[in-house]
Amino acid sequence: MSIFSFPDRGPWGQSSWRGNCTGHVYVELFNRLKPAVFIDPMMGSGTSIEVAKEMSIEAYGLDLHQGFNILRDSIVGRVGKQADLVVSHPPYADMIQYSGKVYGEPHPDDLSRCKDDADFHEKLQIALINQREATKGGGVYGTIIGDYRRNGIYTSYQAEAITRMPSDELLAVLIKQQHNTTSGRQQYAKMQMPFILHEYILLWRKKASPIFHLLGVLANEQAARLRGTWRAVIRNVMIALGGAARLDAIYDQVASGCPEKVKENPNWKAKVRQILNSTGEYTSSERGVWAWA
Numbered sequence: 001m002s003i004f005s006f007p008d009r010g011p012w013g014q015s016s017w018r019g020n021c022t023g024h025v026y027v028e029l030f031n032r033l034k035p036a037v038f039i040d041p042m043m044g045s046g047t048s049i050e051v052a053k054e055m056s057i058e059a060y061g062l063d064l065h066q067g068f069n070i071l072r073d074s075i076v077g078r079v080g081k082q083a084d085l086v087v088s089h090p091p092y093a094d095m096i097q098y099s100g101k102v103y104g105e106p107h108p109d110d111l112s113r114c115k116d117d118a119d120f121h122e123k124l125q126i127a128l129i130n131q132r133e134a135t136k137g138g139g140v141y142g143t144i145i146g147d148y149r150r151n152g153i154y155t156s157y158q159a160e161a162i163t164r165m166p167s168d169e170l171l172a173v174l175i176k177q178q179h180n181t182t183s184g185r186q187q188y189a190k191m192q193m194p195f196i197l198h199e200y201i202l203l204w205r206k207k208a209s210p211i212f213h214l215l216g217v218l219a220n221e222q223a224a225r226l227r228g229t230w231r232a233v234i235r236n237v238m239i240a241l242g243g244a245a246r247l248d249a250i251y252d253q254v255a256s257g258c259p260e261k262v263k264e265n266p267n268w269k270a271k272v273r274q275i276l277n278s279t280g281e282y283t284s285s286e287r288g289v290w291a292w293a
């Protein structure tokens with residue numbers, strides 16, 4: 001089953017720790033992945049670590065509340081070895097603030113105190129790469145994370161995380177039903193969309209490649225996406241123009257959607273011409289008029 005649903009959280013960790021996770025999820029993951037060594041770099045009340053120890057798995061729990069900062073400190077440096085499985089359960093969408101509320105003083109690197117979603121996406125990527133560094137080649141790293149809707153806008157933290165890590169390492173996207181959430185108990189009769197009552201368990205299997213390969217892999221993936229977006233935009237411009245148009249009309253249509261920054265750069269016109277010329281999807285029958293090939 002790729003959907004987990006555990007109404008009770010079991011005896012592990014602290015039920016009083018806000019945003020804690022049911023221990024049954026970790027039982028399931030450990031049974032499937034059979035790690036000899038496990039790390040949770042944001043262990044909170046220690047649910048995962050208690051489960052791991054009960055299952056005789058060598059386990060290491062770290063957290064900001066005991067002085068470990070995933071945005072500055074190396075997980076593998078702190079633990080002293082790589083693990084077979086490194087799973088985090090970060091705070092997201094400032095639903096629950098940890099430092100300064102659940103414990104101690106407010107900490108600027110607390111993932112529950114991000115400036116905005118863009119800041120969070122970047123910090124989660126840093127955390128995931130740190131986790132990946134602490135994972136043995138062939139081992140698994142991952143995160144448990146939900147999505148959020150505020151003011152009618154749905155932010156998909158999980159989708160962002162997936163696009164920011166190497167796609168050829170993605171191993172599984174599992175759904176975990178959430179029980180007893182505060183929002184779930186409230187009645188919002190006017191809402192069109194249902195409350196989000198699930199989180200995702202995202203897992204990646206680490207290839208043996210070192211960290212400096214990651215930039216190349218991710219940059220290539222992003223570049224391929226951007227190329228694809230240019231192609232899709234030009235195709236839709238051609239659809240809007242009835243399948244045949246003068247180059248100037250194509251430029252005008254593209255420019256109408258381009259931010260000023262793009263228009264200031266003369267290369268965008270070259271990009272349009274390159275797509276028209278190189279994809280094999282268009283022909284120029286007479287001077288300056290382009291149509292479907």
Ligand SMILES: C[S@@+](CC[C@H](N)C(=O)[O-])C[C@H]1O[C@@H](n2cnc3c(N)ncnc32)[C@H](O)[C@@H]1O
Nearest residue numbers: 020021042044045047064069070089109110111
């Ligand atoms: C959702 S809680 C984890 C709950 C845990 N799974 C449990 O069942 O108790 C998220 C944790 O991430 C920790 N955290 C936030 N920012 C961090 C950072 N920069 N480095 C390490 N831990 C961080 C918080 O202190 C908090 O304990």
